[in-house]
Amino acid sequence: MNPKKKFGQNFITDTNLIIKIVSSTKIDDKNVIEVGPGRGALTKELAKRAKHVIAYEIDKDLKLYLDKLVNENNNLEVIYDDFLSVDFASDDKWELIGNLPYYITTPILFKFLENNVYNSATIMVQKEVGDRIISKPNSKKYNALSVIVQYLTDVEKVINVSRKLFYPVPNVDSVVIRLEKRKNRELSLEKEAEFIKFVKACFMQKRKTLANNLTELYGKNKERVIALLRDNNFIDSVRAEQLSLDDFIRLFNQIV
Numbered sequence: 001m002n003p004k005k006k007f008g009q010n011f012i013t014d015t016n017l018i019i020k021i022v023s024s025t026k027i028d029d030k031n032v033i034e035v036g037p038g039r040g041a042l043t044k045e046l047a048k049r050a051k052h053v054i055a056y057e058i059d060k061d062l063k064l065y066l067d068k069l070v071n072e073n074n075n076l077e078v079i080y081d082d083f084l085s086v087d088f089a090s091d092d093k094w095e096l097i098g099n100l101p102y103y104i105t106t107p108i109l110f111k112f113l114e115n116n117v118y119n120s121a122t123i124m125v126q127k128e129v130g131d132r133i134i135s136k137p138n139s140k141k142y143n144a145l146s147v148i149v150q151y152l153t154d155v156e157k158v159i160n161v162s163r164k165l166f167y168p169v170p171n172v173d174s175v176v177i178r179l180e181k182r183k184n185r186e187l188s189l190e191k192e193a194e195f196i197k198f199v200k201a202c203f204m205q206k207r208k209t210l211a212n213n214l215t216e217l218y219g220k221n222k223e224r225v226i227a228l229l230r231d232n233n234f235i236d237s238v239r240a241e242q243l244s245l246d247d248f249i250r251l252f253n254q255i256v
Helices: 015-024 041-049 060-072 102-114 129-136 144-152 189-204 211-220 222-231 244-254
Strands: 031-036 054-055 075-078 094-099 116-126 155-160 173-181
Touching: 031 041, 041 054, 041 060, 041 094, 041 116, 054 222, 060 094, 102 116, 102 129, 102 189, 116 129, 116 155, 116 189, 129 144, 129 155, 129 189, 144 155, 144 173, 144 189, 144 244, 189 211, 189 244, 211 222, 222 244
Parallel strands: 031 054, 031 094, 054 075, 094 116
Antiparallel strands: 116 173, 155 173
């Protein structure tokens, strides 16, 4: 079966890469969610080590490959559905593993992190996205994704991956990153959803100053917002990409 462009399918062709990815995880006797198992090359190795694997595959034409693996592994379940439509009602904590489709990497990541159903994630993403996630303030790549992921998790780069290790060969290289849930976060769970909304709003219009973005979000008097920024030693024209994670948390606690 040929990969389908509409699903962003690029199948891993290198066995050594699969072994490296699985070796970088901490899934022994853990519950694993895999997004986009494709033909099951990574799925097969995950099932050897994990307690339980649930793989979400949107392309039902891959049943030929995946149902065979299900029959061979009693700890593997494949759900043929769009991961973004899944309702996480369970209190279970999962390890997220996957070669994420480039075109929906960010929505998948936000869905998993915001639902608070994870312990860790080991994911392969487009190199540019990986660079954004680990980037720091005053970097061109630093954005809302950087701040939110670094607030919720401790991030590390695991492996740089050449585009040549996929079929079909994509136009860009990839990177495997590992995200470990931060256990002692600065905000309560009740406040975190609002904090994520706050950070996204700060970066909403990058050409605008932080004062303008915050004024639009909360309907506050701009002069009051600027006064607050000054109280925190920021210039009036400061932009979101200049703030550290600690800066965002401090401002959030004062504004919201």
